[in-house]
Amino acid sequence: MRNTTLCHIEKDNKYLMLHRIKKKNDLNQDKWVGIGGKFEDKESPEECNKREVLEETGLRLENARYCGIVTFVSDIWETEYMHLFHSDSFSGKIKECDEGELCWVDKEEIYSLPIWEGDKIFLKLIEENVPFFSLKLEYKGDTLINAILNGEKI
Numbered sequence: 001m002r003n004t005t006l007c008h009i010e011k012d013n014k015y016l017m018l019h020r021i022k023k024k025n026d027l028n029q030d031k032w033v034g035i036g037g038k039f040e041d042k043e044s045p046e047e048c049n050k051r052e053v054l055e056e057t058g059l060r061l062e063n064a065r066y067c068g069i070v071t072f073v074s075d076i077w078e079t080e081y082m083h084l085f086h087s088d089s090f091s092g093k094i095k096e097c098d099e100g101e102l103c104w105v106d107k108e109e110i111y112s113l114p115i116w117e118g119d120k121i122f123l124k125l126i127e128e129n130v131p132f133f134s135l136k137l138e139y140k141g142d143t144l145i146n147a148i149l150n151g152e153k154i
Contacts (some may be wrong), residue, residue, distance in 0.1 A: 002078060005049040006036035007064060007085040008126060009057070014104040016057065017113075021100050032105070032113040036082070045083035053087075057102060058095035061087050067126055068133035070118070075140050086126050117144035121154070 118137035138146035
């Protein structure tokens with residue numbers, strides 16, 4: 001089981017997305033995802049989020065809303081607890097990322113890109129400014145087979 005963060009950074013009705021095309025054996029290979037990564041020892045979710053955003057993008061978050069926790073269950077990959085954040089307050093200049101290509105994408109266009117089906121659920125929850133939530137997403141291969149929001153199947 002691993003802990004990760006994922007941040008959707010917003011500017012001008014767009015999210016900064018990472019097209020994962022550079023790493024080998026990447027569970028997100030060819031998908032478009034938000035910015036984030038694995039916890040380091042002794043880090044809080046907020047500390048991990050700030051560090052990962054800075055490392056991957058060169059941007060410093062000035063604030064970020066802790067939106068919820070997403071439990072990913074897969075028949076292929078280990079279970080992951082992903083701590084989900086949203087920010088529209090940052091400084092700095094975007095740098096090149098060694099995990100893929102960074103691109104500002106219109107929020108409506110994201111749904112037509114190759115993203116995880118479950119990402120569509122939590123992106124809507126972020127957009128609707130839903131209070132802190134727990135979302136469990138179960139996958140068989142790349143197929144979403146079950147979604148549970150705050151203990152209730154959706």
